Amino acid sequence: MPNKRIHVYPDPAELTIVIRGAHERTEKLCAHLIRKQLPSEAQLTVIHFSPFSQAVKETFEIGMNADRPWLIAIDADIIPLDDAFVRIREICGKMAPNAFVATPLFLCQGIGGLATRGLHCYNAQYLQEAYSLIDTLEDNLRPESRIHDAMVARGYTRECYAKVLGLHEYEQSYKHLYLKAMLRCRKDEFRDQIQSNLESRASTNKDCQVMLWGFEDALAAVQSSGIHHPIEYDWNAAYPEFARRLQTMGWEEKPTLDISSLHGYATEKINAHDYLGDTQTLPWIRELLDFDRCAKSALDYVNSTPKLETETKHVQPVDGVA
Numbered sequence: 001m002p003n004k005r006i007h008v009y010p011d012p013a014e015l016t017i018v019i020r021g022a023h024e025r026t027e028k029l030c031a032h033l034i035r036k037q038l039p040s041e042a043q044l045t046v047i048h049f050s051p052f053s054q055a056v057k058e059t060f061e062i063g064m065n066a067d068r069p070w071l072i073a074i075d076a077d078i079i080p081l082d083d084a085f086v087r088i089r090e091i092c093g094k095m096a097p098n099a100f101v102a103t104p105l106f107l108c109q110g111i112g113g114l115a116t117r118g119l120h121c122y123n124a125q126y127l128q129e130a131y132s133l134i135d136t137l138e139d140n141l142r143p144e145s146r147i148h149d150a151m152v153a154r155g156y157t158r159e160c161y162a163k164v165l166g167l168h169e170y171e172q173s174y175k176h177l178y179l180k181a182m183l184r185c186r187k188d189e190f191r192d193q194i195q196s197n198l199e200s201r202a203s204t205n206k207d208c209q210v211m212l213w214g215f216e217d218a219l220a221a222v223q224s225s226g227i228h229h230p231i232e233y234d235w236n237a238a239y240p241e242f243a244r245r246l247q248t249m250g251w252e253e254k255p256t257l258d259i260s261s262l263h264g265y266a267t268e269k270i271n272a273h274d275y276l277g278d279t280q281t282l283p284w285i286r287e288l289l290d291f292d293r294c295a296k297s298a299l300d301y302v303n304s305t306p307k308l309e310t311e312t313k314h315v316q317p318v319d320g321v322a
Contacts, residue, residue, distance in 0.1 A: 009093030009308040012037075012085070016066040016124070017044045020055045021076035022235045025173045029259040030076050037085035043068075046076075050235070053143035060131045063124050071127060073144075075118025077176065078106055079266045080166040083305045090306045091121045091161045100126045100156035101148055105285065106168040107270050110177075110184060110211055112197045113280030114289070114298075116160055117168040120144070126156060141187035162288045164298050166266045173254050174210045178242050179233045181214025191215070197280055206251070213245050270302050 017034055021027040027046070035044050045062055049055035056073075063071030070092045074080070081087065087104075095102050106117040133150045140146055148158050169177065181198075185191050195215045202209040246253070275295040278286075289298040 007093045009089050010070055012039050012089065013043070014068050015043060015070045015072055015085075015089065015092070016063050016068045017072045017074065018059045018062050019044070019046045019074045019076050020052070020059060020118075021046055021048050022050065022052075022176075023048065024076040024176055025254060025257045026079055026171050027076035029171075029257060029262060030074065030078060030080065032259055033080050033082060034074065034085060037083070051143075053139060056144045056147070057131075057134055060127050060134070063122060064127050064131065066124075069124050071122040071124050073118075073120045073122065077172055077180070078118050078166050078168050079170055079262070080119070081164075081266050081302065082264060084165050086305060086308065087163065087165055088119075088121060090308055091163075092123075093308065094161070095121065095123060095159060096157055098156055099123060099159050100130065100151045102159040102161045104161040104163055104165040106166050107164065107170075107273055108168040109207060110169045110181065110198075111190070111194050111280050112201065113278045113282075114164060114285050115168070115281070119165060121161075126151065129154070141183065162285065163301050164270055164289075167269055169207075169211075170269060171257055171262075171265075172207070174207075174246065174251070175239070175242065175253065176235075177207055177210045178214040178217075178239070179235065181211035182218040182233060185215045185218035193280070209249075210245075213242065217241055267302060271299060 017038070019027070019031055019034070024030075031044065031046055035041060038044055043066075047055060047058055047062075049058050059071070059073045063073075072088055091102050091104060100123060102121045103116045104119060105114045106119070107113070108115045108117055130147055130151050134147060137146050137150060152158050169180065172180075184194065188194060195212070198208045198212040198215065202212045273295075275291050275298075278291065281291065286292075289295045
């Protein structure tokens with residue numbers, strides 16, 4: 001028999017929001033889209049910490065000290081849907097009782113399809129236990145994921161919420177895209193597939209061309225002997241090869257983003273994505289979102305704000321997927 005789960009959605013005042021920024025071009029837009037939906041600005045904190053492992057630690061500390069039942073960690077390189085806050089509440093209400101974290105999907109420009117990216121919904125009652133593990137874990141290229149892995153090893157679950165909540169790596173500065181691509185080249189198990197996809201789009205998409213430079217330069221550095229490869233790049237440092245490439249192309253860095261012109265931008269991009277031609281989204285996501293019919297279930301969700309009414313659902317558990 002399927003299990004029964006009662007979905008009780010949290011009150012808007014029960015969420016703590018932390019946006020982690022590295023001065024991304026979309027930071028103000030991301031904060032604006034979330035802030036306008038909050039009952040109190042005190043629920044939102046924007047932080048800037050480097051390395052990112054320190055930002056994760058600070059995020060957990062804010063969540064524990066806030067004394068609210070939910071912590072939402074958001075990376076500033078995403079553009080959430082205009083009504084993302086109600087969708088975040090929906091995720092929290094549908095998480096399993098023993099779920100430590102749930103992550104939705106974003107249309108990621110870097111990979112050319114849908115993927116789990118930088119928005120994490122945490123059940124705050126488990127934060128103290130997770131925080132106590134941080135200093136016992138080895139630093140790596142995925143500081144937040146290593147905590148998730150450690151909590152899963154303790155019997156908690158990590159859920160993927162198979163709904164699209166916005167965009168990732170759209171409207172970023174060229175430098176941001178370059179450095180993020182260098183990191184992804186070193187840490188993503190699908191790096192070869194991503195690089196091939198960037199190559200296919202680089203001639204018509206400047207952002208993809210810049211990310212391809214990041215892949216090429218990271219690979220060149222890995223192949224050179226005696227070069228120290230940091231866990232995280234210094235976002236404020238100068239990168240002569242990047243500057244040389246921009247100059248050769250005759251390109252200038254992007255100006256400050258005008259957030260007033262981007263109402264509905266995420267919805268527009270998600271609707272315009274070529275789902276039938278998309279070969280980058282993983283098969284399990286394609287199946288859940290019905291890509292064979294132009295991702296009908298994904299688009300129906302994006303184009304209609306969920307109504308959060310307490311409901312009892314018959315749930316047939318699927319490992320790791322909510």
